[in-house]
Amino acid sequence: MQDNLQSGVGIATRARLRSVSRVVSSIQTLEGGGFLVRRPFPTRTLDNFDPFLLLDEMGPMEVAPGEAKGAPAHPHRGFETVTYLLAGRMQHKDSAGNAGKLGPGDVQWMTAGAGVVHDEMPDDQFQRQGGRMHGFQLWVNLPRQDKMMKPRYQEVSSSSLPVAHSADGLVEVKVIAGQALGARAVIDTRTPISYLHFTVAPGGVVVQPVPENYNAFAYVFAGAGQFGVDQRAGAAGQMLAFERDGDAVRIANAAQGTESLSVLLLAGVPLGEPIARYGPFVMNTRAEIKQAIDDFRAGRMGQID
Ligand code: FE2
Numbered sequence: 001m002q003d004n005l006q007s008g009v010g011i012a013t014r015a016r017l018r019s020v021s022r023v024v025s026s027i028q029t030l031e032g033g034g035f036l037v038r039r040p041f042p043t044r045t046l047d048n049f050d051p052f053l054l055l056d057e058m059g060p061m062e063v064a065p066g067e068a069k070g071a072p073a074h075p076h077r078g079f080e081t082v083t084y085l086l087a088g089r090m091q092h093k094d095s096a097g098n099a100g101k102l103g104p105g106d107v108q109w110m111t112a113g114a115g116v117v118h119d120e121m122p123d124d125q126f127q128r129q130g131g132r133m134h135g136f137q138l139w140v141n142l143p144r145q146d147k148m149m150k151p152r153y154q155e156v157s158s159s160s161l162p163v164a165h166s167a168d169g170l171v172e173v174k175v176i177a178g179q180a181l182g183a184r185a186v187i188d189t190r191t192p193i194s195y196l197h198f199t200v201a202p203g204g205v206v207v208q209p210v211p212e213n214y215n216a217f218a219y220v221f222a223g224a225g226q227f228g229v230d231q232r233a234g235a236a237g238q239m240l241a242f243e244r245d246g247d248a249v250r251i252a253n254a255a256q257g258t259e260s261l262s263v264l265l266l267a268g269v270p271l272g273e274p275i276a277r278y279g280p281f282v283m284n285t286r287a288e289i290k291q292a293i294d295d296f297r298a299g300r301m302g303q304i305d
Helices: 124-129 286-297
Strands: 020-025 027-031 035-041 052-063 071-076 079-087 090-094 099-102 107-111 116-122 131-141 152-156 163-165 171-177 193-200 205-209 215-222 224-227 232-235 238-242 248-252 261-268 276-278 281-283
Touching: 020 035, 020 232, 035 238, 052 079, 052 215, 052 261, 079 090, 079 193, 090 107, 099 107, 099 152, 116 124, 124 131, 131 261, 171 205, 193 205, 193 248, 215 224, 215 232, 215 248, 224 261, 232 238, 248 261, 276 286, 281 286
Parallel strands: none
Antiparallel strands: 020 238, 027 035, 035 052, 052 131, 071 116, 079 107, 079 131, 090 099, 090 116, 107 152, 163 171, 171 193, 193 261, 205 248, 215 238, 215 261, 224 232, 224 248, 276 281
């Protein structure tokens, strides 16, 4: 087990490593205006992973000129949408008056709260020229007391996203939320969340501290690796859910491999509240869902100028 300890993370010597509770394979589905996504949840077998409601991997795919698809104007209420783009270009506009462009490596963290209408479309240049599209959308639930909060919008460009490396140089992490390898996120989250993008070269090992009360999972999007104290295998398109039986998560890429392992590690404090869900609205009760539908239909979530 000596290799565990050569991760460049000093706490590895004292960490209690979590085990993997289940391995979930993504389904493929068409979303929005028809872009292909891989989705570990929600599916028929896994409705959510408290406090997370959805994870979509968009692409990777090559888009022909004029063929790029997006999600035209639609509402959200009761949670947060987080978009992390790896390739391609998107533009965003919402009824709270926020507008932004996203390029490779950029993050947009939108807290829908009481309600926004937004569109998420390829930008004009990408629409004309086409190219490679790859990215993620994560939905983070809001606790009851924040579901009707004023909408909030945060954007982090690729160049200001904190990046850190392990001492042995085999692990890189981009810190979207939380902290890792000494780097701390610039995004402010409503509930404590970790959102980390690890790239692990062959022979690299991550031992990432995760507070015991957090739910945590890894989503693999390139390569393959070994996860948890029991070194369960996981490959691209799979989600590995961890038990809450320790205070650190171990992710490794076998030394004999040739391909880098790319993983998102998501963790957060479970809300433990009832979830009433209807398309783009996620509340605690059916009555609140009905109210959301009524409010949207009556134009009370605003409109995009
Ligand atoms: Fe959306």
